[in-house]
Amino acid sequence: MPSATLLGQAVVSGLLAGGLYGLLALGLSLSWGLLRLVNLAHFALALLGAYLTYQLGTALHLSPWVAAIVLVPAFFGLGIALHLLFARFRVTEFTSLLVTFGIAVILESVIQWFWTADYRRYETPYASASFKLGPVFVPLLELFACLTAATLALATWAWLRFTYVGKALRAAAEDPAIAGAFGVDHRRHALLLSGLSAAYAGAAGTFIALIATLAPSQIWAWLGVVFAVVIIGGLGNPVGALLAGFLIGMSESITMAVVAPAWAPLVSFSILIGLLIFRPERV
C-alpha cells in the first residue's frame, strides 16, 4: 500500500503535468471546436516553439521568459498565415487532418535539418527548483506552466463568453450561414482565433523546452494524450480542456504511484472510451 506522502506527491505531480496537457490542448480545442479544423500541426508548432526557446537561450543567452515574449506574438502571426493558407485552399474539417499532418511532417524535417536528430536539453537553474508544501514537494516550473494554462483557459473562456467576437465565433461555429446573415465576419474572427491557437502553441513550447527533452520525433509524443484531453474536455471549451488535462494527468500519475508506470498510458484512453460509451453526446 503506498504511503500518504507518495499518494499526495502523485496527485501534485499529476495535477501539474495535467496543466501542461491542458495548455497544449487549449489551441487544438479552439481550432477544432470553433474553426472546424483538426490542426495536427499544433504539436509541431509547440515543438518548434520549444526549439526556438532552446536556441534563443543557448545561442543568444536570452532568458526563456524573454524568449516567450518574442515567440508568442511571432507564433500569433504564423497562425494567421497558416489560416490564410487553409482558407485559400478551402480546407475542410476532414481534409485539415491530411493538410496539417503534412505541415507537421514538414516542420519535423525542418527541425531535424536545423537542430539534427540528436537530443537537446535546455539546462536552466529552474529545471530542478521546487518548494515544500507539508510533506509534498511542488516543482516550480510545472507549477508556473499549470498557472499559465489556468490563466489562459479562464481568460479565453471569458473572452468567448462575454465579448462580441467570442459570441460571434461561437455563433459561426454553430451555424456559419445564419451568423453571416447577422453580420458576423467569420473570416476575420477566424484569423484572430487561429493566431491565438498558434500563440498558445508557442507558449506551450516555452514550457516544453524547460521541462522536457527535445528531439524532432517528440512532435508525436503528445498527440495521443492531448487528443484525449481535447475530446474529454469538449471541443472549443477552454476550461473543459484544462479540467480534462488535470483529470488525465492525475489519473496517470496515481496509476504510476499505486499500480505501475507501464499502465499509465492506458488510463487516458480508457477514460476516453468510457466517455464515448456513456456520454457520447459530449463529443
Next chain:
Amino acid sequence: MMRAALALVVLLAFAAAAAAAPSGQPIRIGGTLALTGPLAPTALLHKIAGEIYVEELNKANGLLGRPVEWVLLDDQSKPELARSLYEKLITVDKVDLIIGPYATSGILAAMGVAQRYNKVYVHHSFGMPHLAKYEMHFPTAAFGPEPNKTVPTTVFDAVAATSKPPKSVAIVTSKFPSAQFQSNGAKEVAEKRGLKVPLYLEYEFGTRDWGAIAARVKDANADLLWIGALGLDGNQLLEAMKKLDYTPPRHFHLFPAPGPLVAAPDGKNALSVTVFEEHPPFMNNPGAAKFVPIFKERAAKANVPYTAIETQVGGSFAAWQVLEAGVTATKSLDDKAIGAWLRKNRVDTIIGKLRFDGPNNYGDDLFKVKQVQDGKWVVVWPREFTAPGARLQPQ
C-alpha cells in the same frame, strides 16, 4: 637531368596512387538506419561512423580493389519498414552485401530477411542475444550470449568493490525490449547475490511525466538505483528526483544518451557500461587513433552536441571492420564463404577482439563500467581497463 628525375618521381607517385586507388564496379553495401523517428538521435552517430569508414576505405584500396558504395535508407525507427527496406535492398537494388540497422527491434526484423536470402548480416546494436538464431548474423554489440546475467554482474561487482557496497537496489526500466530484458536480469542477479530489491518498475518507452516514478524511487530509498534507461530517461528521472530533494547514493544508466548525462549537473558520478572510451587502453585498439579525431570533426560539423566516441559509435565502426575483415580474408563477396570465415576467426576491432563461435554467434561480454567524472566518461571497472588515475566514486 634534374627535370627528368623530377618527372620520373611524379610519374611514379601517380602510378603508385593509381595502383592504390580502387577501380571497377563499386561494391554496394545496403543497410538502413533510423534517420528519422524516436531512434534518430543515436542512429545519426551510426551514420557518421559508417560514412567515415566507407570514405577511408575508398581512400585506401576499397574492398578487393573496388570502390565501396553504402546504399543507406531511412527506416524511420520502424522495424516493419526496416524489414521491407532490406527486402528491397536485396531483391530490387541487388546490393552485394548488407549491414544491420540500428537497435534491437529493427535488427531482429531485418534478420528474417537476411536469413531468407542467406546474406551475411553484421549488426552493431542488438541487445537480446537469445533471440538471434540466424547462423550468419554477426553482432558487434559485444554483450556476450547472456547480457541479462553478465552485464548486471559486472556492474554489481564494480560497486561491491567499493568501501560501501550497496545492500539494496531499486530497478526502474523502460519497456524497450533490450532494456527490459537486461533490467529483469539485473533483478535476478541482485537477488541471487543477496541484495534487496525494494522496487522494480517498468515504464513505457516515451514516458513524459516522471514525478510519480521519482516519488516511488525516493520511497524505496535503495543504495543503488538501476535505470534501464534509453536516451534521456535517466536525466529526466534524476531531475524529477531532485525536485523531490532526493539524489540516489549511486545511479546506473543502461543505455543513456552519453552527452546530456555528462552535461547535466545531476549526472555527476552516473554509472553506465561501455565497450570503448577515448582513453588508454582503448585508444590502442585497431583504427582508434585515426578514427577518433575524424569522427569528432565530422560530428561537430554535423552539429552533434556530444562528439566523444563511446559504445554506439565503437560498435558501429567495429561492424564495418568485421565486414571488411570477412571480405578481405575470403577475397570474395560470397556470403557463405564470408560467414564461414567469420565463425572460425577472431576479428581485431576498435572495441577489442570479437569472436562469433559462442551460443547464437556471441563471443565474450566486453562491457566495462564507466562513470561521469569531471565532466567526462571514464572507465572505472574492471581495473585493467580503468582510465589513468580513475577510481569508482564515491569509494
